[in-house]
Amino acid sequence: MGFFSNLFGKQTCCICGAECGPMSRTKIKNKEYVCDTCARNCSLYVRLSEMDKEEVQAHMKFMELRNKVYEEELKPLTGPKVIYYPGLKLDADGVICYMEHGMFIIRHKTDHKHKNYTEVIRFDEVDYMEYYVDKTPATQDKPEAFKEFGVKIHLVSDKPGSKMNKDSINNNPHPHPYIHQEIKLCFSKDEKYQQSGFIEHTAKYIYGVDDDRSRFWSMSKNEKAQLQAGVDMANLIGSAIKASKEGETDPEALKEQFEKAQASTERANFGRLADSSRIADQIFAKYEQA
Numbered sequence: 001m002g003f004f005s006n007l008f009g010k011q012t013c014c015i016c017g018a019e020c021g022p023m024s025r026t027k028i029k030n031k032e033y034v035c036d037t038c039a040r041n042c043s044l045y046v047r048l049s050e051m052d053k054e055e056v057q058a059h060m061k062f063m064e065l066r067n068k069v070y071e072e073e074l075k076p077l078t079g080p081k082v083i084y085y086p087g088l089k090l091d092a093d094g095v096i097c098y099m100e101h102g103m104f105i106i107r108h109k110t111d112h113k114h115k116n117y118t119e120v121i122r123f124d125e126v127d128y129m130e131y132y133v134d135k136t137p138a139t140q141d142k143p144e145a146f147k148e149f150g151v152k153i154h155l156v157s158d159k160p161g162s163k164m165n166k167d168s169i170n171n172n173p174h175p176h177p178y179i180h181q182e183i184k185l186c187f188s189k190d191e192k193y194q195q196s197g198f199i200e201h202t203a204k205y206i207y208g209v210d211d212d213r214s215r216f217w218s219m220s221k222n223e224k225a226q227l228q229a230g231v232d233m234a235n236l237i238g239s240a241i242k243a244s245k246e247g248e249t250d251p252e253a254l255k256e257q258f259e260k261a262q263a264s265t266e267r268a269n270f271g272r273l274a275d276s277s278r279i280a281d282q283i284f285a286k287y288e289q290a
Contacts (some may be wrong), residue, residue, distance in 0.1 A: 012024065015038040034056055084096050093185035097199050102122055128167050153182065206273055
């Protein structure tokens, strides 16, 4: 009786204390349960069964904070730097990129049914991305047929045993604390629509400095970034030496020069990803300190 009572009987949600039946709960570590109502506050891409109560509570606070960033910082934004992939189709999954804020959101077609919070991902949390095409296998009566087209997003993970992919597009990784499995988004179930530009555009614009040479310049953007980093660092060193010799220092001026040199060096090493990471850090710091 004890086995069937535990399996089919009502249990208490360890988060909110509500009773939950076998069809409306998830079993987590330490033989505890989370009701479906509380699970709506968690990511669609985590496995609650691998967490304990404290981890679930921390994850829910994490999702609440990210949703607040979306509602207050990202959602009001409009303009050319807010880009929808694969478009505004509501019958498919999608991604909305906020290029100048270093983040994108996942617009899953079932989010409004199953989840309370919007999934916000930082650009520097992405390890690599790849398109996929699913087809139904051929049979004796029918040839293989197109099923769906989409994208798989793999995030940087700090889970023990996880490693950066050798084809990673990210040279400034920021591990996602909770999502350790691939995110699979169906962009289209129409065989005629199999291109979104999502990977091509984000990889060129965000991950790494463009190395295209302008017809009017002999240096690439990457080379100019390296040169600017050297100039800013030389100015910082020169100011420090001068202050040391003259015995007079302006802490604020030196701090400003240091931050400028640091930003130039990061931009030279990491491209636009350095800027988007810095902006994302600033935004989240504001909410974490509140």
